[in-house]
Amino acid sequence: MRLSTFARTILISISLTGVLLVVLLISLLTGTTVTEVKTLLTGSVQGIDAQKTWTIILSYRLPRTLLAAVAGAGLASAGVVFQGVLKNPLADPYLIGIAAGGSLGAVVSISLFGERWLLGTSVCAFLGSISAVGLVYGLAVARRGRGYVNTVILAGVIVGALMNAVMLLILSLSGSHEKQRILFWLMGDFSLASYQQVLLAAVAVTVGWTLIYLNANRLNLLIVGDDTASHLGLNVFRTRTLFMLVAAMLTGATVSVSGTIGFVGLVVPHAMRLLFGPDNRVLLPAALLGGAAFLAASDCVARVVAYPMELPVGVITTLSGAPFFLYLLVKK
Amino acid sequence: MRWSEATHIYSYAKLLFSRRTPKNFTWLPWRICGLVAVSAILFVPPAKAEPSPKVCVEDDLSRQVCVSAFPKRVISLAPSLTEIVFDLGAGHTLVGRTARCNEPPEVLKIQDIGAYMNPDLERIIALRPDLVLSPESGMRKEVVDRLTDLGIPTFVDNSRTLDEIVYLLSRLGTILGRESDAKTVAQQFRQRRQAVRERVDHVSKPLILFAVGIRPLVLAGGRSFIGSLIREAGGTNVAEDATIPYPKFNMEEVAKRDPDIIIVLNKECREDECFNEWQKHQALSAVRNNQIYQLDADLVARASARIMDALEQLAAIFHPKVFGSGLSVGVNRTK
Amino acid sequence: MKTALVECRDVSFGYGTRTVLQGISLGIAEADFVGVIGPNGAGKSTLIKVLSGVLRPSEGVVNLSGADMRSLSRKKVAAELAVVQQEEASDFSFTVTEEVMMGRAPHHGGLYFEDHSDRVIVQEAMDKTRVTHLAERRIETLSGGERQRVRIARALAQQPKILFLDEPTNHLDLYAQLSLIELMRNINREGIAIFIVSHDINFMCESCAHLKILHETSFYCQGSPRDVITEENLAHSFNIKALVDVNPITAAPRMTPLARLENAP
Structure with missing residues (x-):
């Protein structure tokens, strides 16, 4: 007898939670020597050194690992939703201009305030992402009726290109120092995460994901087709608007704390779908946990590979994600 | 007509009709302006030719940079080089500087030729420089190549240590005809450095x-x-x-x-x-x-x-x- | 007289300035088996969308079980009325069971996990449509006929009082068409009203008890297949010269197209 969907959801969630915990633990201990771990575990305090190890883990490694996990969870969940709403298993949360909007916001903030207003980068990136989606969605609604998906994708590409052009314009007029900061931002960075950021991002992801999950069956109907969904009792327009807005907020919140990290929102949902099928009741928790584990692991690699220098985490996600994705495509 | 002017007109014409025009130079009105400028220069009455000796130094790309002694129209493409030219007492020869150059204060009177690391080639050429000083890092190699192709002596600097700055001072002193100033500056430089070194040594x-x-x-x-x-x-x-x-x-x-x-x-x-x-x-x-x-x-x-x-x-x-x-x-x- | 499940009076609809339906009135009661035939572009698919509440008529009212369709949520409509439409392309492939289980959506909220009664209903629908043996297959691996049976099973899982079918014979071979007729009869026998639109005249003659011809935005004629399918009516609405005789086995009218007519009479 085949397991019920409920049982599968619970089982998959539990095992992926296990995977996530292992990844978090490995990430937290990577960079600490065996002796240090022993000291911590046995509690045989060797004065300042043990305390220093604790400080390093608690004030630097833990918040960045947690932020990476939360951002990964948010991006992957948003990816599931966008792939569903746009009916394209290869859609990416950045497809409809969110990344370009966020980047533009961040670049504007960096060139206007420099490092004088550090939080400004996050605030402006969030506002940029949301306004990009607002613009795209506004265009799609204005053309309400047929061809919705195409309108969203085309408008997204055009709005994205527009915002990219403005961003490049600002970039070309800014100094070398700003350029470097912008470049790092575009490649994603968790290195100086604070608990405050973790908390903000975690609240956004929890609220957003819960709203989405409470509508998981509706997302299932939506991906079968608009007419079918309508005949099965769905208010397609209203549901789609809800999904788009919540997923955009989720992505915007993630982008604002982490920069534009590519491939997480594309590869994780797709891989989870290949493993567990397209049912969003199973897929949403799987993507949440899988995305968290993937990005936390990527951040750990970015931190360790060229130690004590840091690599941009976006480079790691793309370098590991792209070949895996190609393999999946070919195998399929 | 003086040789140097002829060179400039040639350079300008070459830039105007070159296929490898820089990005910011594809606009037709600019070409027309350029043509007008070239014709204007052609009507400038020629000055008396004075054969002047050539001075050569090696720049940080290991190229021989030769100028007629001594340059009177110098353009600096970096704030650091602008400052050094003034340190050597050759500030009056500067006819162009980057928008970033701000020291010493009188530098602001000199015409700027665009952003640091992104200079406007056209403005540089219009100033008819007889020497351009360029940094290596941050400058696109194409800019240097283009200037060199046009026959404008271009000195590329890539000083990364204090020793290299001293070496740079002596070479710029030679090429700008300010050897004694260069020696004095270098001397002070060495003394102050030595003073710091002695005090922090132990x-x-x-x-x-x-x-x-x-x-x-x-x-x-x-x-x-x-x-x-x-x-x-x-x-x-x-x-x-x-x-x-x-x-x-x-x-x-x-x-x-x-x-x-x-x-x-x-x-x-x-x-x-x-x-x-x-x-x-x-x-x-x-x-x-x-x-x-x-x-x-x-x-x-x-x-x-x-x-x-x-x-x-x-x-x-x-x-x-x-x-x-x-x-x-x-x-x-x-x- | 039986109460009408779906009823409309003087309904009109247009896309922009183009009128597609005009002055349409009909009533479908419990256990009715009604078909609408008409040439391509006569507005058959639009009629289904208007009657199922997906499109709002520009004039007139559509009632579902006596209530104005406009006052009902999509969910309430879907609990009484199921539509088997032509296939929509999707890049996401569910299993047959998952697909049929979606028919339970009108009876649940935004997030639910199927309980025992849902499973019983779905199993029954799959048994009736003979797709039980395909339960774990993915939709994309099925044939056209099998996919249609899955769509019908999903509609049955909605437990509707009335079932709409839009061009059900498209892409079906004859074997599949015959099993479709048998399936629809079984469903109808249980009291579920059936309303089909199609341009496949012989199929409709064999299956429907009552036929209407939709011609240029309104009904041209209606009645039993024997009354409706005549050479004159076909010439008028389909613009063809046809031979109409009677199927000696089923006694339903049978049409053989002979030639197209250059000008409508």
Whole structure:
């Protein structure tokens, strides 16, 4: 007898939670020597050194690992939703201009305030992402009726290109120092995460994901087709608007704390779908946990590979994600 | 018509009709303006020709750069080079500078030829320079190549250490006809350097963190110019082992190495923003002991003669007991 | 007289300035088996969308079990009225069971996990449509006929009082068409009203008890297949010359197209 969907959801969630915990633990201990771990575990305090190890883990490694996990969870969940709403298993949360909007916001903030207003980068990136989606969605609604998906994708590409052009314009007029900061931002960075950021991002992801999950069956109907969904009792327009807005907020919140990290929102949902099928009741928790584990692991690699220098985490996600994705495509 | 003018007209014409026109030069109206300019120059009455001897030096791309002695229309493409030209007493020969050049104050009267690292080739050529001084890092090689192709002597500088600055001074002195000034400046340079060296030689070297970027954390590594200044001023660089000049650095490792002194650049932060940002890192002794200093970015980032001021400021910050309050030091803000 | 499940009076609809339906009135009661035939572009698919509440008529009212369709949520409509439409392309492939289970959506909220009664209903629908043996297959691996049976099973899982079918014979081979007729009869026998639109005249003659011809935005004629399918009516509405005789086995009218007519009479 085949397991019920409920049982599968619970089982998959539990095992992926296990995977996530292992990844978090490995990430937290990577960079600490065996002796240090022993000291911590046995509690045989060797004065300042043990305390220093604790400080390093608690004030630097833990918040960045947690932020990476939360951002990964948010991006992957948003990816599931966008792939569903746009009916394209290869859609990416950045497809409809969110990344370009966020980047533009961040670049504007960096060139206007420099490092004088550090939080400004996050605030402006969030506002940029949301306004990009607002613009795209506004265009799609204005053309309400047929061809919705195409309108969203085309408008997204055009709005994205527009915002990219403005961003490049600002970039070309800014100094070398700003350029470097912008470049790092575009490649994603968790290195100086604070608990405050973790908390903000975690609240956004929890609220957003819960709203989405409470509508998981509706997302299932939506991906079968608009007419079918309508005949099965769905208010397609209203549901789609809800999904788009919540997923955009989720992505915007993630982008604002982490920069534009590519491939997480594309590869994780797709891989989870290949493993567990397209049912969003199973897929949403799987993507949440899988995305968290993937990005936390990527951040750990970015931190360790060229130690004590840091690599941009976006480079790691793309370098590991792209070949895996190609393999999946070919195998399929 | 003078030879140099003919060269310029030729250069301009070549640029106007060249296939490899730069991006910002594809606009038809500009071409027409250019043609008008070329014709205007053609009608300038020729001056008497004075055969002048050639002077050659080797630049940092190992190329021989030759000028007729001595250049009267010099363009500098970097703030540091502009400062050096003034240090050598050849400021009056400068006809062009970057928008970033701001020292000494009289430099602002000179026409600017576009952004630092992104100069306007057309404006450069219109100024008919007989020598262009360009930095290597940050400058697109195409700009240098184009200027050289047009027959404009272009000296490329890539000084990264204090020794290299001294060498640069002597070569620029030669090519600008300011050899004695160059010797004097170099002499002072050496003396001040020696003075710092002697005083910091036998004292213990504090561990220095020099942040050029805060979010993300980018440090001046051992291979950067600032890194060499830190060594020279008697400090040990937290990022001495970095394999690139300005690495994005791991904050954990900073906490482990625990620097004694943190230095930030004034451009990075408004008011107390940087200090507040560092206050979050109470695990660091430098933060707890209030050893965070702010330095003028223009001062340390430019490989000019003023770099000695930077060196002395750094040394004074690193070794307050040795230098006392005899030297002006960077601003140290308290909480 | 039986109460009408779906009823409309003087309903009109247009896309922009183009009128597609005009002055349409009809009533479908419990256990009715009604078909609408008409040439391409006569507005058959639009009629289904208007009657199922997906499109709002520009004039007139559509009632579902006596209530104005406009006052009902999509969910309430779907609990009484199921539509088997032509296939929509999707890049996401569910299993047959998952697909049929979606028919339970009108009876649940935004997030639910199927309980025992849902499973019983779905199993029954799959048994009736003979797709039980395909339960774990993915939709994309099925044939056209099998996919249609899955769509019908999903509609049955909605437990509707009335079932709409839009061009059900498209892409079906004859074997599949015959099993479709048998399936629809079984469903109808249980009291579920059936309303089909199609351009496949012989199929409709064999299956429907009552036929209407939709011609240029309104009904041209209606009645039993024997009354409706005449050579004159076909010439008028389909613009063809046809031979109409009687199927000796089923006694339903049978049409053989002979030639197209250049000008409508």
